[in-house]
Amino acid sequence: MIVVFGAIGVIWPNSVSPVAPHIPELLGVVMFLMGLSLKVEDLRVLKSAPYSVLIAVVAQYLIMPLLGYAIAICLNLEPLLVAGLVVLGSVPGGASSNIVAYLAGGNVALSVAATSVSTILAPLLSPVLVLWLVGSRVEVDAGAMVTQILKMVLVPVFLGVVVQLVLRQVVERLAPVVPWLSAAALAVVIAGIMSGSSDTILQSGLIVVIAVMIHNALGFCLGFLAAKLAGLQERERRSIAIEVGMQNAGLAATLSSLSFGPLAALPAAVATIWHNIAGAIFASFLLKFRDQDGSKV
Template sequence: MDNTSTDRQPGDRRPTQEDRSARIAVTVFPVIIIAAFLIGFMFPEQTAPLAQYTSVALGIIMFAMGITLTIPDFALVLKRPLPILLGVVAQYVLMPAAAVALVFIFQLPPELAVGVILVGCAPGGTSSNVITYLAKGDVALSVTMTSVSTLLAPIFTPLLTLWLAGTLLPVDAGSMAMSIVQMVLIPVVAGLLVRWLLRRWVEKVLPLLPWVSVLGISYVVIAVVSGSADSIVEAGLLVLAVVVLHNALGYLLGYFSARMFKYPERVARTTSVEVGMQNSGLAATLAAAHFNPVAALPAAVFSVWHNISGGLLAVFYRYRSARQEKLEQTESLHSDAAR
């Protein structure tokens, strides 16, 4: 999440200590997550016992996310409902649809197919807010989109997974919904309460929270990869290709859906990041718990890739902003010279 101070106002993009800490975490994140992937792959027997605690790790990540939230983040729902609605609908319509299309095109086996679909049905990723900040998007809008999609996950993620993947493998939507409530909803609400009750103390630990997410997701990746090391050898490149395409489609569909509704560039960038970046830690944990380690493989690969691609996307958007500013300055100079 975008960790900003409690006096942050919606749309306020001034860098704070928490912002800088988050940027460092996101920059280093791909290196750490790749290292976690390699550890799980190279030492599967030694790291396999970690799998029994992945739900705890995810709960800690979600608790940290809840602590970063403030009331203004949710007040934005009333002030700007339409772009938030667009982002959430895109999250739970475009990404699942893209997942099903890729599963059909690549003719994935059932275990991998369910894993890809589950990633598509997951809410927004916890690092999307910082990527939005780096991409010069609308941070306040991003925080609210992630929060709303996360709180809706106990309903939409299991129902969509049942609807789209129920013919591939048995899906216990009720059990999955309960898991999401326990691992996501309760920790996020608990984090909100802690932020409200211990506001001054929380401000001191905010710079540490991005690292909680980094370490927590790394833990999940190690555990998931250790249980599917053999599958990585057999289908690693195929899964990577599907994940890269799924992620790219999310970015493109999110961006152009916002532009289609005439929203400004900053909102389009925000929607692009929100739709393209998934809570792959949740998807991996659910896949391992309700299906098998092979089904969790796409989410583990997504955890690695979407943080790398998110950073690259932010660089691209910042380049576009700099180029646009340069063009505007040149036009302004020419206009002044013509007078």
């Protein structure tokens, strides 16, 4: 669905351009639906295994922003694309990482907890990292970024959690359609962003795709390595590798578009498609290997 809507945004930009002014609200819908899916029991790992969550979050916010900056400089991307790749690296993990962690035989509870904690920390860490890494190349309004993340992420997620607690039975009945609603809203967001940079995508799309693919692959590898060096078990390594490699690309695309314009949103727009493809491939790769005790994970 996301691939189709993204293509529509590039090929027929005028058909979806009216969506562009409403992208923040649509992303808020996505995050609200994420809040609906979040259960208190999913966060028990914060008490039972805080060290694992700490490693996941530190790796997330240390590896990916620096990787984004280094790759952008090595590929000699123009300043706005540098900013876009850094924003992609500086946002929290995406909710789809939880599904991929399950498919890969990882620790799903750890993945959910790490995504939740990194999302809560995003208003503080994401703007600071972007300002630090690209503030000398482009103008960064860190204060505005904080406000945008609060409005588009934390408030909707909080409201989703509250609704889920108050109307638990209703939410449980809607649970099967929530992922589809979230995917549909995200697809419209990407179509709107793509429509604003359709000409540029055709000119510089290939190098951006390469940058996003390298960023994602190295994120998987370095995330796994960080978890291994931290002494964590195989299931935790898998979850952390996936959590680090897969970003909340929808947030990154919206944040980049609002802060720097549609060109800067291109890396994240590409990532909304590629991260899910790569996640499935990486999960299949991991499932071919056995845990250290020889049992299938």
